[in-house]
Amino acid sequence: MALLALTLPVAAAAARGPADLPPYGQAYQPQGTDERGLWMLADEDERELRDSKFLIDDPALQAYVAGVLCRAVGQDRCRGVRIYLVRVASFNANMAPNGTMQVWSGLLLRVRSEAELAAVLGHEFAHFELRHSLSGFRRQRSATDIAAWAAFLGQYGATVQQAAVGSFFQFNRDQEKQADLLSLKYAIQSPYSAQAAAHVWQRLMDEADATALGRKQRSQRYDRVAFFSTHPTNLDRATYLAALSADVAAKPEGAESYSAALAKWLPDFLSDQMKLNDFGGTEYLLSSLAGEHWTAPLLFARAELYRQRGNPRDLAAAADFYRSALAADPGLAEGWRGLGLCLMRNRQRTEGADALKNYIRLRPQAADIPMLQTMTGE
Structure with missing residues (x-):
């Protein structure tokens, strides 16, 4: 139901014009023991990240990436975000609950335009805005508690444990879709093309196929979700993002400016x-x-x-x-x-x-x- 509730407004917005974003409360402070504990962990991680030898020390590139994020989600939303560019060759970006965003060099290498970068950063910011880190933290702790009790249930313990852990990962898949759909709302109201996100996932599938072929392995099955997968399949993702953005008016991609910045x-x-x-x-x-x-x-x-x-x-x-x-x-x-x-x-x-x-x-x-x-x- 949560996914349907988000999907219908996005589809309607795509048909009529700019999407109405949810109200954004600035200067949010953690509430309750769980949130304060999670923020303390995030603050400690940020202190270590700040001194990491893998950081890309390039103020101009960092300012450029920050500018793309702000144009993607809006100046009011991005104001408190601290972006760290990390030299790791894999495709990845993530955002902690305290406002720390990591962007890996493998992602910067693979996206082709400001619009595609904005789509990925918008997705990570959507996780932050929806407070998914806290939900996942609570869910993980609950699943761990259930699994501990399951150990006392004899031959049924493994089944109950797997169900508990599996429910946690399924919850994460729902969160990923929610973040995809909220980030599409960002794209609709931004100066960037809303179709860019689907292009990213299509190319990632093609690259994975090429990797498998080069290693003489079978191509991945993009239409199936493994039990412990935390994300929708790339095919699922590319399909619903392409469908929801199909009727949105075309907007600039920013390919040349992105190429120059990189x-x-x-x-x-x-x-x-x-x-x-x-x-x-x-x-x-x-x-x-x-x-x-x-x-x-x-x-x-x-x-x-x-x-x-x-x-x-x-x-x-x-x-x-x-x-x-x-x-x-x-x-x-x-x-x-x-x-x-x-x-x-x-x-x-x-x-x-x-x-x-x-x-x-x-x-x-x-x-x-x-x-x-x-x-x-x-």
Whole structure:
């Protein structure tokens, strides 16, 4: 019933124009023992996060992401949010009950526009506004208590325990849908496209398929929810978000401004992605990022991906990708290094040595220069 109650107003709003958001109470303070305890935990986590070596220290990028959030949910709502950009290659964002929001670099790499980033951040803010952390905290404690009592019920204990824990995760799935639908309300009243959220989940499904194919595994079944799954299936999510936003007037995506804001960090985020040992998913991600325009950083990343896998045909393909990257940017020192190593490994020593010498010329203080000079005979 809770999902239906949210779905119908959103669908009606999509048909008539801007959605009416629920009233927002500013400067909320925790009430009761449970909330105060949860906030204390969140405050302690934030203190540790603030000093984490994984934080991205870039005030300009942080201000940009904060601006996207504020345009997505409104200035009054976002005022008390503290955003931390974290360099972790997985797709994730989350928000604690004390107003701390984490945005991971893997998410920044995968979304294509301000509208898509706004959709994901709006979803996390919806959890915060609906106070789902507190509900989940209470539910988890209740489920744990039930499971403890179930241990005394002999052969029926495991069944009762599984039902208790399963009910907790099912509750979370309902919360995820509620957050999806409230975030769609944000999108309808924001300057961003309401269709963006469905695009994100569709691409995540495609990337997961590519990962499975690269690892010679079966594709995931997106139409089924595992017992312990905390989220709706990606197919379910993409379907209902696309349906609810289909009749909403088209609005800007902000793709060019997003690309410009991320440009400084793109090579680093791509480098982190390479370390995940996910050839199929990374190849899909690079192709998706490039579209019909392969830039030097994307070509370099693709070359690195193939060189690291290291099959003879991969090395030949990698050399071509390096050459294309260097044609676009002859000053790309790492491209000369990769090309040289690739050619050396393929026994093309003369051309490989020439490429490595270009790298040495461009990066004379690099730590690996002595090793490379040995390879070139200098």
